[in-house]
Amino acid sequence: MAIDKVFYNQSSASNLGWGPPWFGEKYFDDDLVKAIRKWQKEHGILADGLCGPGTYRRIWTERQADIDDYKPFGGQSKETSHIVHNGNFIPINWPKVVLWSELDGLKANHGTYYDYSGKADRKPTFFVNHWDVCLSSASCERVLNNRGISVHFCIDNDGTIYQLLDTQHGAWHAGGGKWNHSSVGVEISNAYSLKYQDWYVKNVGSERPIWEGKTVHGKSMKPFLGFYDVQMEAARALWQAMNTGLGMPLECPMDGDKMIEGVSREVSSNKFKGIVHHYHLTARKIDCAGFDLNNHLELLKSELGSCSL
Secondary structure, X not given: OOOXXXXXXXXXXXXXXXXXXXXXXXXOOHHHHHHHHHHHHHOOOOOOXXXXXXXXXXXXXXXXXXXXXXXXXXXXXXXXXXXEEOOEEEEEOOOOEEEOOOOOOOOOOOOOEEOOOOOOXXXXXXXXXXXXXXXXXXXXXXHHHHHOOOOOEEEOOOOOEEEOOOOOOEEOOOOOHHHHXXXXXXXXXXXOXXXXXXXXXXXXXXXXXXXXXXXXXXXXXXXXXXXXHHHHHHHHHHHHHHHHHXXXXXXXXXXXXXXXXXXXXXXXXXXXXXXEEHHHOOOOXXXXXXXXXXXXXXXXXXXXXXXXX
16 A cells, blocks of 8 residues: 555654754645655665655754754844754744854763664653853863763853753763653853852953852752853743743742752652752752742743733
8 A cells, every 4th residue: 555655754753853844845745755755865765755764863863963054044033042952943032052063062972871863752851950060161061071971051151052962862961860861951150169269250250149048958058159140041041942842841849939959859750840950859969059940930931921911
């Protein structure tokens, strides 16, 4: 029995996460079948006009190598950039985003993450904030690659968001396989110790705020360096993109009307959906203590509500 090629491609796209624009077309129709056949011939693949697993893996891999070449243009605000999930672009309301394939991009090394190239669309359910205990995102990249681990995003001292890895992959950032499979992560640049304040004044041009009176896991913390305002603004933009692009709720672990400042049983058991800090997963971590997720998420929801009026 003859295969309905249009229907096959629709089903394949729904399962794997590609779309007609990957082959220069707009619709699932006979023109797309022809375009796929043409692409297959050019790449030495059986030219049947069907984007099955083999064709999909090949075009997915090629797109990843130069993903910035495919960024959408036109009709977007100058404040809007894009991040990447499964080879597709998610708008983010932030002007400074650099992808791994760009000239000044940062990149996770192969072998430092769960590679889901060409696999069914991954559906991460929560987002983990880390601080990198490094002086910059570039130094964080070097540390991660040297340690053989990875993260999807970094936020630098000036608020630049670097995407090091397609969020289709499972980065090794959260400390446990079940958490890595279910999450997306960001490292926010912050050397943490007060002794680095002079470095920031000299190299960034301004002091970091000093956070005092903070607690985590029921213990009081000595004063430490906090995040720049622009970094927290960038984090909110990233959370919003996770919400609009991947459906992650703009919620954090709560105990009544206060954010939990320690391990959350719901988060550690992999049942939470939303935005968390690394310390919500394990008592071995303290990042990002002092960063009140609830206040920032409420601010973000307020901003989104104002935009919709």
